[in-house]
Amino acid sequence: DGGITQSPKYLFRKEGQNVTLSCEQNLNHDAMYWYRQDPGQGLRLIYYSQIVNDFQKGDIAEGYSVSREKKESFPLTVTSAQKNPTAFYLCASSGTGGLAGNYEQYFGPGTRLTVT
Amino acid sequence: GQSLEQPSEVTAVEGAIVQINCTYQTSGFYGLSWYQQHDGGAPTFLSYNALDGLEETGRFSSFLSRSDSYGYLLLQELQMKDSASYFCAVMRSSASKIIFGSGTRLSIRP
Numbered sequence: 001d002g003g004i005t006q007s008p009k010y011l012f013r014k015e016g017q018n019v020t021l022s023c024e025q026n027l028n029h030d031a032m033y034w035y036r037q038d039p040g041q042g043l044r045l046i047y048y049s050q051i052v053n054d055f056q057k058g059d060i061a062e063g064y065s066v067s068r069e070k071k072e073s074f075p076l077t078v079t080s081a082q083k084n085p086t087a088f089y090l091c092a093s094s095g096t097g098g099l100a101g102n103y104e105q106y107f108g109p110g111t112r113l114t115v116t
Numbered sequence: 117g118q119s120l121e122q123p124s125e126v127t128a129v130e131g132a133i134v135q136i137n138c139t140y141q142t143s144g145f146y147g148l149s150w151y152q153q154h155d156g157g158a159p160t161f162l163s164y165n166a167l168d169g170l171e172e173t174g175r176f177s178s179f180l181s182r183s184d185s186y187g188y189l190l191l192q193e194l195q196m197k198d199s200a201s202y203f204c205a206v207m208r209s210s211a212s213k214i215i216f217g218s219g220t221r222l223s224i225r226p
Contacts, residue, residue, distance in 0.1 A: 042203055042217055042219050043203070090159070103164045103207050104149070104164065105151075105214060107159050109157070
């Protein structure tokens with residue numbers, strides 16, 4: 001079964017600790033994305049990567065870091081510099097064919113992070 | 117700048133038809149997508165419009181007018197399971213990234 005997995009589903013951390021969220025896909029997609037969603041809000045782009053070993057900041061990258069060492073994996077680290085890290089984090093992937101890429105994004109089930 | 121506007125909440129009756137509107141302002145517009153998200157779940161892709169006109173997929177249809185920077189999602193024969201949040205999203209030609217609206221929460225009454 002092709003898809004995107006994120007782990008864990010729920011994560012609790014103390015303030016001041018870095019935490020890494022996992023995202024793996026077996027869809028053979030080139031592009032991967034990390035979004036943050038706050039209650040009652042839309043999705044805001046944190047980072048995206050169009051190919052291995054390359055990634056770009058999204059709209060709210062401060063306090064976050066990523067790596068893309070393998071096509072299948074795009075982990076997100078929430079650092080202690082992120083002022084308000086409690087949120088629902090969603091990973092997505094898409095193909096990149098054509099001028100503007102593949103318009104359909106496939107999402108993982110998300111990780112709900114709570115920092116106290 | 118870039119912005120997308122959609123109503124925050126819509127209520128409809130089971131079996132009826134509902135239209136969710138989306139207006140956008142962005143540079144490098146390439147297409148408009150719609151996603152559905154149930155509470156606590158992940159967004160799932162519903163439709164995409166790159167050209168003006170109506171695209172139909174079963175009970176759901178999506179419309180785009182590029183000249184008016186406007187689109188809508190039309191849901192017919194509403195079912196209780198359609199209760200969810202619906203997001204419009206603009207795809208830009210400058211990069212493989214999508215800008216999402218804030219979402220419309222659709223509540224369906226029996």
